[in-house]
Amino acid sequence: MVKTSMSHEDYLEAIVMLGGTTDVAVRSVDVANKLGVSKASVNKAISALKEQALVVQPHYGDITLTEAGYAYGSSVLGRHRMLFDFLTKAVGIPADVAEDEACQMEHAISDESFEKWEAFVRSLKL
Structure with missing residues (x-):
């Protein structure tokens, strides 16, 4: 498994804690609240995680983990x-x-x- 930054690991972990899977999406605002960060910070992190093929998010939509993202976050x-x-x-x-x-x-x-x-x-x- 390719390692990502500590911060991005926290985002993956938070998504899993919120019930996110490859089939169940979570909202950016819930991730922001869980981590105590702004929605802008979530959007920036999710963009990086999308580039690493760890999450999927339609334009301003909810966040779903890829199989690799779910395994990593779990x-x-x-x-x-x-x-x-x-x-x-x-x-x-x-x-x-x-x-x-x-x-x-x-x-x-x-x-x-x-x-x-x-x-x-x-x-x-x-």
């Missing part, structure tokens, strides 16, 4: 959830802090390191 969300669970359940970090830190960590860890870390966490049966 992967980022999965990393986030596992990191959040580890930080809160295994380490005891408060949820609000863990939420922010999981978001930063999900982008920083390599795929290879994440796979090894994920296997370790699964062995803990959290």
